[in-house]
Amino acid sequence: MTTKQWVKITPERVELNGEPLATTARGTALLTEIYRTRINDYPKFFKMDELCKLGFIASELLLQAEGDRHQDSEDRAVILFNRSSSVTNDRKYQDTIQRPDDYFPSPALFVYTLPNIVTGEIAIRNGYYGETSFYVLDAYDEATIRATVEASFLDGMTQSAICGWLDCEDADHFEASVYLIEK
Amino acid sequence: MIRRIADNIYSPLGLTTADNYASVKQGRSRLCRYEGAMGLPNPFTASLFDWDQVERLDGYTRFETIAIQSARQALAQTTIDPASPRVLFVLSTTKGNVELLDAQAESFPEDRVHLGTAARMVSAYFGNPNQPLVVSNACISGLSAQIIAMRLIESGACDTAVVIGADVQSHFIISGFQSLMALSPMECRPFDIERVGLNLGEAAATIIYDKVDQIGADEWQAVSGAVRNDAHHISNPSRTGEGSYRAIRAAMGEMPAERLAFVNVHGTSTLYNDEMEAVAVNRAGLKDVPVNSLKGYYGHTMGAAGVLETILSMQAVDDGCILGTRGFEELGVSKAVRVSAQNAQTDKRAFLKLLSGFGGCNAAMLFEKGGER
Numbered sequence: 001m002t003t004k005q006w007v008k009i010t011p012e013r014v015e016l017n018g019e020p021l022a023t024t025a026r027g028t029a030l031l032t033e034i035y036r037t038r039i040n041d042y043p044k045f046f047k048m049d050e051l052c053k054l055g056f057i058a059s060e061l062l063l064q065a066e067g068d069r070h071q072d073s074e075d076r077a078v079i080l081f082n083r084s085s086s087v088t089n090d091r092k093y094q095d096t097i098q099r100p101d102d103y104f105p106s107p108a109l110f111v112y113t114l115p116n117i118v119t120g121e122i123a124i125r126n127g128y129y130g131e132t133s134f135y136v137l138d139a140y141d142e143a144t145i146r147a148t149v150e151a152s153f154l155d156g157m158t159q160s161a162i163c164g165w166l167d168c169e170d171a172d173h174f175e176a177s178v179y180l181i182e183k
Numbered sequence: 184m185i186r187r188i189a190d191n192i193y194s195p196l197g198l199t200t201a202d203n204y205a206s207v208k209q210g211r212s213r214l215c216r217y218e219g220a221m222g223l224p225n226p227f228t229a230s231l232f233d234w235d236q237v238e239r240l241d242g243y244t245r246f247e248t249i250a251i252q253s254a255r256q257a258l259a260q261t262t263i264d265p266a267s268p269r270v271l272f273v274l275s276t277t278k279g280n281v282e283l284l285d286a287q288a289e290s291f292p293e294d295r296v297h298l299g300t301a302a303r304m305v306s307a308y309f310g311n312p313n314q315p316l317v318v319s320n321a322c323i324s325g326l327s328a329q330i331i332a333m334r335l336i337e338s339g340a341c342d343t344a345v346v347i348g349a350d351v352q353s354h355f356i357i358s359g360f361q362s363l364m365a366l367s368p369m370e371c372r373p374f375d376i377e378r379v380g381l382n383l384g385e386a387a388a389t390i391i392y393d394k395v396d397q398i399g400a401d402e403w404q405a406v407s408g409a410v411r412n413d414a415h416h417i418s419n420p421s422r423t424g425e426g427s428y429r430a431i432r433a434a435m436g437e438m439p440a441e442r443l444a445f446v447n448v449h450g451t452s453t454l455y456n457d458e459m460e461a462v463a464v465n466r467a468g469l470k471d472v473p474v475n476s477l478k479g480y481y482g483h484t485m486g487a488a489g490v491l492e493t494i495l496s497m498q499a500v501d502d503g504c505i506l507g508t509r510g511f512e513e514l515g516v517s518k519a520v521r522v523s524a525q526n527a528q529t530d531k532r533a534f535l536k537l538l539s540g541f542g543g544c545n546a547a548m549l550f551e552k553g554g555e556r
Contacts, residue, residue, distance in 0.1 A: 074411065074429060085279075085298050085319055090355075094284040097358045103224060110359035111418050111541065114277060116320045120542030123412040129429055131410040132544050133327055136317040138299030144314045151334035155409060157433060 001150065001181050004160075005065045007058050009176040016061050028171045031057050038064065048112075048121060049089045051168040055080065055118035056125065058178040059162050063126065066180060072127035075159040078119040079152050080178070081135045081145050082167035086115045122162060131155055140165060149181070159183050185333045186395045187403040188343070189260040190494045193253035194386035194481060195232050203491075204498040207506060208526060212480045214370045214382055221354045222287070227366055229352055230384035230482040243304060244280050244291055250305045250349040253387035258309070261391060263343055266310035271341035274302040274317045275328035275348040276486035282353035305347065313341075322449070322540030323410065324348065325489015326548050329390065330408035336394045348490035349387035356485075357383060363418075371452035373476035373508050374461070374522045376515030381451040384482030388491035400553045403497050406533075408548035409433035418541050420455050424463025426545035427537060431467040434535065434547035442551075443472045444531035445505045445523065447496045449538045450476020451483050452510070456539060461516035463545075469535070473523045479509030489538050493550065496534050500552055505529050 007016050014021040014034060025033040031053045035045050039060050048056060059078075063069060093109040111117065119132035131152065137144060149163045164178035192203040195213035218226040232249070240248050254272075258265055265272075279298045282288050294300045302315040316335075318328040325348040332344035350356075360366050360383060367380035398404045411429040413421035420427075446469055448460045457476075464474060477492050484491055499506045507525040514522060533551040 072414070078412075083297060083299055087296060090281055090284060090296075093359065094355060097354060098286060100222070100224070105358040105362035107359075107362040107364075110362055113281075113355075113359065114319065114321045114541055116540075116542040116544060117417050118542075120412060120417045120544065123414045123543060124416065127414050129411055129414050129426060132320075132412045132542065133331070133410060134319050134542075135331075136298040136302075136319050137314055138297065138303045139314075141314050144316065147335065147338070147340045148316065148331060151331065151338040151340060154334045154337055155433070157409070 001183060003179050003181050005062045005180040007061045007176065007178050009054060009058055011172055011174060016065055028053065042125065050171060050174065051086060051088065051115065052118045052121045054168055054174055054176050055166050056121055058176040059122045062162060062178060062180045074129040075157055076128050077131040077152060077158045077161040078122050078128060079133045079149055079161050079163040080119060080166045081137055082115065082165060083137060083139060084167050084169045085136050086113050088168050088170050089113050118166065131158060153183055184395055184398050185336055185392050185405040186398055188391045188393055189257045190390045191253045191257040192388045192491050192494055193249055195230050196480065199256065200494055200498060204495060207480050207495060208504065210509060212509060214482055221357065223354060223357055225361055227357055228368060228370060228382045230382065231352055232385055244295060245351045246280050246349060247301055247304045249351065249387035250274065250347050251308050253389045254345055254347050257389035257391055265345065268312050269342040270311060271313055271335060271344045272306040272311055272315040273328045273332045273344055273346045274305060274315055275324040275346065275490060276317065276350055277319060277321060277324060278350060278356055281355050285354060320540065320544055321542050322485060323489065323538040323544050323546040324486045326408060326536060326538050326546035327410055329405060329489065329493065329548060330410060330546065332392055333405050333408065336392060343391065343393045345389065345391050346490060347387065347389045348487040350485035350487055351385045352383050365453055367452060370510055371478055372510035373450035373452045373478050374457045374514060374516055375511045376513045378452045378454065378457065378515060381453050381478065382482035384484040386481060386484040386487040386491055388487050388494055390490050390494060398553060404551050406549040406551050407434050407436055408546065410544060410546045413543035413545065415543055417543060420459035420539055424459045424466055426543060427460060427463035427539055428466045430545045430547035431463060434549045438549060440469050440472055442531060442533045444500050444529040444534050445473040445475055446535045446537065447492055448474055448476050450478050452478055458516050460537065461518040461520045464520050465518035470519045471521060473505050473527065474520050475506050475508045475523045477506065493536050496536060497550065500532060500534060503528055503530060
């Protein structure tokens with residue numbers, strides 16, 4: 001497998017293929033800054049939860065660096081890992097049901113209480129009909145991630161993948177370390 | 184070739200695979216209507232454990248308990264040493280211990296709400312030293328977990344995979360599905376013209392796989408599997424069944440439709456899921472193959488569903504039976520599919536299992552008994 005592009009995003013810093021991007025904001029405002037300065041054509045971004053925003057920005061940067069945006073395809077997988085699953089959004093949803101006198105479960109929040117929604121958001125944005133998978137580990141573990149991604153290429157259709165670590169604990173604590181790799 | 188070694192279903196209908204199969208074959212279900220349960224203001228119909236009947240393990244949550252109980256029963260049928268570094272635990276769940284977020288919840292360390300921590304509790308119970316892999320791919324997790332288990336065995340990352348699917352129901356999950364207007368107030372009716380939604384259920388199920396050069400005549404083989412996305416919408420299935428159709432095509436490979444005893448669909452009994460699956464099955468050229476859904480017996484057991492329904496389908500083929508679709512009477516989808524209403528006989532030895540879920544994901548797996556392939 002060959003790594004074609006990689007991106008690392010923390011609340012303070014964005015690096016694309018090892019080069020830091022010039023940014024000023026921090027936390028989730030940093031994601032919005034990248035969206036406004038480099039993407040700006042997908043208003044659905046503003047409806048996403050933080051995990052999806054992080055994954056969306058990471059994938060957009062990788063694909064911009066790749067150049068020609070792919071046409072609809074089935075041969076590119078999206079395979080992501082994290083520790084916090086969707087717990088940021090789980091807590092927000094819990095707040096809508098915690099008190100009987102203020103009980104208003106939000107369907108818009110509930111939909112994002114699954115970590116794999118971000119893989120779907122990336123698939124929808126790019127017309128990817130290939131495999132989308134989300135795995136949760138109790139800590140970052142490069143060996144497990146590598147073994148799982150490599151095994152995923154046993155799907156005969158899959159030729160490339162957007163894959164890696166995508167964790168969002170809350171608005172000020174997140175980390176994306178995502179790669180575009182080819183078979 | 185990837186071989187099933189052992190399995191277990193731990194559900195409100197029974198605590199062994201044999202008990203579950205016998206109950207389902209007799210048409211039994213534990214779906215029932217609850218009013219005022221779990222502090223929910225609105226009534227719901229679900230298949231829930233009688234928790235007084237479950238042997239609770241000290242220091243483990245409800246979710247961890249049923250996962251461990253199921254895996255323990257499956258492992259007891261084998262000579263596998265679960266503490267071996269060549270054994271991998273793969274856990275399929277959507278919400279794990281999410282109920283611990285509730286201020287009223289039983290007291291456990293806060294970190295247990297993390298799926299990886301809960302999975303480590305389960306694998307550590309058996310002394311397993313490896314990082315357990317949690318598959319959290321919404322409702323398709325139970326097939327995703329079996330597919331990655333197959334591939335990790337094939338790639339040599341492990342020799343044996345213990346795949347556990349489990350979810351328990353809670354205020355969190357049921358209120359969420361109620362807010363999505365996805366629940367049926369009555370027992371669900373998969374593929375029926377009068378279906379209005381799904382029922383939720385709780386269960387754990389375990390299936391253990393290893394690799395062999397030759398499959399025995401009475402052994403089960405996980406032949407192939409695939410996950411594909413609709414690339415359409417995060418919560419509504421594709422009208423063309425795009426991802427499901429592509430997953431079926433990938434999983435079936437060269438397998439002729441005539442070899443299938445049945446297609447065990449997701450069949451949640453929501454308007455959109457069942458319609459989408461009818462389109463996908465029809466498009467994939469499987470309109471003459473019997474189709475069944477098991478949601479009328481268990482409700483939608485989320486992370487457990489893919490494992491539980493795979494095991495029951497294996498039991499059914501062993502018994503020469505196509506299980507009936509409890510709750511189904513009159514076809515209510517736009518494309519022709521042969522839904523099996525009642526139990527029927529079969530002498531075929533293969534089946535296809537389907538699931539679809541939020542995030543636009545779809546999975547298909549092909550299973551066959553014996554070593555013809």
